Amino acid sequence: MSIKLYTCLGSGNAYKAELMLHLLDVAYEPVTVNIPKGEQHNPEFLKLTPFGQIPVLVDGAGVYTDSQAILCYLARAYGGADAEHWLPLQPVQLAQVVRWLSVAANEIQNSLTLARAIKLLGWKRDYDAAVARGYKILGLMDAHLRYRPWLATANATVADVACYPYILLAPEGGIDIAPYTHVTTWLRRVETVPKFWPMPRIPNLPPVPLVAP
Secondary structure (H helix, E strand, O other), rough: OOOEEEEEOOOOHHHHHHHHHHHOOOEEEEOOOOOOOOOOHHHHHHOOOOOOOOOOOEEEEEEEOHHHHHHHHHHHHOOHHHHHHHHHOOHHHHHHHHHHHHHHHHHHHHHHHHHHHHHHHHHOOOOOHHHHHHHHHHHHHHHHHHOOOOOOOOOOOOOOOOOHHHHHHHHOOOEEOOOOHHHHHHHHHHHHHHOOOHHHHOOOOOOOOEOOO
């Protein structure tokens, strides 16, 4: 097996890369990096990525980092006849997909993802501000999805894969997604895509009280 994915249980960014591999039916070897033990700082891992972040995809001689970049690589390298489906190259559609990849890396990362990290990992950041930003992006996404099934085009793309994990995990950071019915319907729709692979969850997490929107 030539493909390895460096991953970690509970990481939404690593999961989205694994999910894409499953959706494309690509065989791979998962390599666990124990983030709580600081294995991302080991010299061997830093040779793969000086950023010291997961996921990292190794495909033969190629090393690919950043979850959004990995999604794009996989879509075009292994999408086959569906490559244009997952990552269209037509300019208008490509711009729409990239816009939502940016949302995953910025608005979602700095709100829903951050709130979860504050609660589960004890990050010393402004929790209330993260929650407020989280509800703002959920509201924007809910309005966007009101009359469309997918984020970027008429079908599922890497944009949907990129945004899905940390919205699913938002309640672990105390953010209530239930009022955003178009978002929750979209989550369930993502889960109906052929070869969908559910995210393995961290067992026995302490409950986090939900903050009202």
